[in-house]
Each structure stands twice: as C-alpha cells, then as structure tokens.
Amino acid sequence: MKTFQGPRAELTTHGAAVGDLLRLWRERRRISQLDLAITAEVSTRHLSFVETGRAKPSREMVLRLGEHLDVPLRERNHLLLAAGYAPVYRESALDDPELGTARDAVRQVLAGHEPYPAVVVDRLWNLVEANSSVSLLTEGSAPELLAPVPNVLKIALHPRGMAPRVINLGELRADLLGRLRRQVEATADPELVELLDEVRGYPCDQPVPEVEIPSHGNIFVPLRLWHGEQELSFFSTIATFGAPLDVTLAELAIESFYPADEATGDYLRRIKENA
The missing domain is CATH 1.10.260.40 (lambda repressor-like DNA-binding domains)
Structure with a gap:
C-alpha cells in the first residue's frame, strides 16, 4: 500500500x-x-x-x-x-492520531478490494492512498505525473499518463471532466477551476461526447485500457465518510474499480496468484 x-x-x-x-x-x-x-x-x-x-x-x-x-x-x-467567529471544523493531518480509526478503516477497504484497484483522493483529486493493484492503471506513466503529488485526473488524461492506453479515451474524458465541472459548480473552489482548465487542455484524438448517450446494454461509462496485450474493462464506485465533522475526512473519497467483464476479473486474479 x-x-x-x-x-x-x-x-x-x-x-x-x-x-x-x-x-x-x-x-x-x-x-x-x-x-x-x-x-x-x-x-x-x-x-x-x-x-x-x-x-x-x-x-x-x-x-x-x-x-x-x-x-x-x-x-x-x-x-x-x-462573521467574526472561530472555525468549528478541524482540518487534521492524515497522520493525526485523531484520524487513526478512519485511516485504519480506509486501509482495510483498500486491502480488502485486492486484486482490483482502489484509490483514495482528496478534494483536488490528489492521490492520498492506493492499493497495490493501482499499478496496473498507472504503469508506464511519466515520473513527473507520479511525484511528488500524483493527481488521478492528470494521470488518467495526460498524454504521458494513462491516456495512450485508454481505448475509450473520449468517453472517459467526457465522464471525468463532467464530474469535475459538477464539483466546481458545487464548491466554487478556485483550485478546482485551475485543475479543470489544465486537464481540459490535454489533447484527445477521439471524439468527446457532449452528452453521454448509452449504447445498448451499457449501464455505466467503463474504463477500458490495454495492459500489455490484454484489454481490461472496469467500472467504479465512490464512497465517502458519513456525517464527517473534520474537513480532511469530509473531502476524502474512495474510488473502487471492479471488473466489467469476466476476462478482466480472471486476468487480475491470475496476476495476484502469481505475484
């Protein structure tokens, strides 16, 4: 981890x-x-x-x-x-002992999700924690995208990140930028505005749908990418802490990826067994 x-x-x-x-x-x-x-x-x-x-x-x-x-x-x-009052919501560091229980819970979720990828991101989509299977997604990304503070949106859409391996880059780009735009509208966070301006300037050699119209049988926008000669397909779920009273916890999100087909699930389980 x-x-x-x-x-x-x-x-x-x-x-x-x-x-x-x-x-x-x-x-x-x-x-x-x-x-x-x-x-x-x-x-x-x-x-x-x-x-x-x-x-x-x-x-x-x-x-x-x-x-x-x-x-x-x-x-x-x-x-x-x-208004002239002191703040009431703490903003703890992730390694603060006060967050120990929440931190342990997050790490249990990440470890329990193996062999499928799972990440924890903050409000700016910076990678806070990840399980070992995330390396399947970030493999081949430029070192400057992985350090010092990896950002999952930049890694996913940058031409030196995952983008060249993403089969449905246009769909993925539309989905991620749509999520980020909704976040900007909800929070008015100027740092998110800067992030949106940057990532939507990345090149994309595929059509980017303005409105996502599902094709027959589709119930979510998948992430489809190559890992070597194997095509992998994922969908994801996002979890947040219920009723947090700490700014740091309130801004954390766990995104867990699941195989969207049997071939992807079998491939990931084989990798885990042979590790």
Whole structure:
C-alpha cells in the first residue's frame, strides 16, 4: 500500500463579508431567500438583513444556514471567520492520531478490494492512498505525473499518463471532466477551476461526447485500457465518510474499480496468484 502526502491549500474567500458569502452560496444553490428562510426557520426579513450586512448573524445562524445550503465544511469555517467567529471544523493531518480509526478503516477497504484497484483522493483529486493493484492503471506513466503529488485526473488524461492506453479515451474524458465541472459548480473552489482548465487542455484524438448517450446494454461509462496485450474493462464506485465533522475526512473519497467483464476479473486474479 502506498501513501502520498501533499500540501494543503486555502481558498481565497478571506476578507469577504459574511452576508455576501451567504448570498453567493444561496444563489449558487439556486434557492430563493424565501425558500431558505423557511427551511432554516428564520424570517425572510432577518435573512435579507444578514445578506445586506444590516444584521450580524449569530454563530448558530451561520452554521444553520451553511448546513441548509450544503456548504462544504472548509467553506463553513470561512463563513464563521467572515462573521467574526472561530472555525468549528478541524482540518487534521492524515497522520493525526485523531484520524487513526478512519485511516485504519480506509486501509482495510483498500486491502480488502485486492486484486482490483482502489484509490483514495482528496478534494483536488490528489492521490492520498492506493492499493497495490493501482499499478496496473498507472504503469508506464511519466515520473513527473507520479511525484511528488500524483493527481488521478492528470494521470488518467495526460498524454504521458494513462491516456495512450485508454481505448475509450473520449468517453472517459467526457465522464471525468463532467464530474469535475459538477464539483466546481458545487464548491466554487478556485483550485478546482485551475485543475479543470489544465486537464481540459490535454489533447484527445477521439471524439468527446457532449452528452453521454448509452449504447445498448451499457449501464455505466467503463474504463477500458490495454495492459500489455490484454484489454481490461472496469467500472467504479465512490464512497465517502458519513456525517464527517473534520474537513480532511469530509473531502476524502474512495474510488473502487471492479471488473466489467469476466476476462478482466480472471486476468487480475491470475496476476495476484502469481505475484
């Protein structure tokens, strides 16, 4: 099992008024003042005063509005700071003893998923941990893509990464960029915007569908790639921690790959048995 550590990054929302930030989050979620007031059980008048800066929200009000607006924990801390309160959600290092139980659970998931690949990524798609089978996917990638902080999107789509071995690169590109765009829309994270700008600039010699229309029998977008002379086909599932109260945990995601056909499953099991 491999462990990768990367630098933390801060968003650039410091200095903005809490009312302006709350209004931006409400507009981003396409929720009216009336609807938010009803769900958060606050008067529309008071909410309007908070957004315009005529009233200072209490600490509990900031947290309540952040929850109802589904604001990421990192940004809820920024809302609190903008309102003059201390952050309440910790951002622990991955090796923090406080995260020991969660870290052990993640590693059990990764190890138990062998011989199929599984990765853990942070909010920026940086590779945090991976099981040994992930080497089947990253094999042949340029060293600069694998260190110092591997990024799974860059590895997947870069012409010196997995891309030359991906049989359905156009489909995969559309799926990954679509996921990243939705993440940008949900979080407004400027670092994700930079990542999106970079990876969509990578070349692709296949048509990239604007709208994914499944062909007969398809129920997911597969990852199809060559490993030597063997064609492998995978689908994946994504798991996150339920109700996390730590920024680091809230931003972790486990993506587990499963064989999409019997030939891929048999091939991976043989590799494991012969290792």
